[in-house]
Amino acid sequence: MAVNEPLEISLKNVLDYFIVQNNEYRFVTKDFGIVSSFMRMTSELFFIHQPYKLKEGRIVYAVSGQVTLSINLIQYTAKKGDLLLLAPNSIIEIHEFTTDFEMRMMAIQNDFIQFLNKDEVLEYYIGRRENLFLPLSEKDYEMTERYFFLIWDTVHEEVFRKEVVQSLVSALLFNISYIRKRSKADTETRHTxxxxxxxxxxxxxxxxxxxxxxxxxxxxxxxxxxxxxxxxxxxxxxxxxxxxxxxxxxxxxxxxxxxxxxxxxxxxxxxxxxxxxxxxxxxxxxxxxxxxxxxxx
The missing domain is CATH 1.10.10.60 (Homeodomain-like)
Known part of the structure; x- marks a missing residue:
């Protein structure tokens, strides 16, 4: 008897199944997805205290409130300005969130940015199974918001401009790389x-x-x-x-x-x-x- 594989939160099954009530807050293709408001999208897929596997990697950052979640066993508490870079095939579990919690997110299939894999942050994102948790300064947060909404506006053009979106996502990832390197140089945040x-x-x-x-x-x-x-x-x-x-x-x-x-x-x-x-x-x-x-x- 044939059996199904475990459900993964992937771009494919997001496209194939009706799992959100408000599609105006998301844009999805087979290799790229972007969500402007996770909470207002009203997903029917996510539940508290239930683990999920993310097939593609994610860029996620909180814009209000607070969430506690585990990513590959490691627990994080994220608040406004905290950015998470999640490697493909990560397992996440949301433990709790405040009523005012909100986040923005991108899902990126590996091949979408494969030509950039020599960069340090992209090595985290593609080649390794480590995840990046990065508190952003107010200036870095505002710049991340500008990148995000430039990408958001671009995907809603009449014709999908894939190469433009690829370049903008690449620019965002390179900017995250610069922020990470600066943060890593800080003795208070340097790992032993x-x-x-x-x-x-x-x-x-x-x-x-x-x-x-x-x-x-x-x-x-x-x-x-x-x-x-x-x-x-x-x-x-x-x-x-x-x-x-x-x-x-x-x-x-x-x-x-x-x-x-x-x-x-x-x-x-x-x-x-x-x-x-x-x-x-x-x-x-x-x-x-x-x-x-x-x-x-």
């Missing part, structure tokens, strides 16, 4: 080597957790000993390597349980558990619910 290694570890967990749950595997990828990796991760995050791996597997499990028609035994196999019983015990221990209870919740 341990923090950089930790973020590389989290990116690897996000990429391999469904198949690899051995500390030695991640230590080898980072050219570290398992013991040192354990110490570094615990010192940086107050959680062990295995705790991060288990959390990642739970998130992947939730995505599959909510957004696919896979049966529990198929999910257990997909996530490399030895048998369905082991998977059910693991999920119940981590969440307090059985897989079926979560699926129906």
């Amino acid at each position: 080597r341990q923090e950089e290694t930790f973020h590389r570890f989290i990116a690897l967990v996000h990429e391999y957790c469904t198949q690899e749950r051995n500390v030695a595997f991640y230590a080898d990828k980072l050219c570290l000993s398992p013991r040192y990796l354990n110490t570094l991760v615990k010192n940086t995050s107050r959680q062990t390597v295995m705790e991060w791996l288990n959390q990642a597997v739970v998130i992947e499990s939730k995505v599959l349980l909510k957004h696919s028609d896979l049966l529990v035994y198929q999910i257990a196999d997909k996530l490399n558990f030895p048998n369905p019983s082991f998977f059910c015990k693991f999920f119940k221990k981590m969440t307090g619910m059985t897989p079926m209870e979560y699926q129906k919740s």
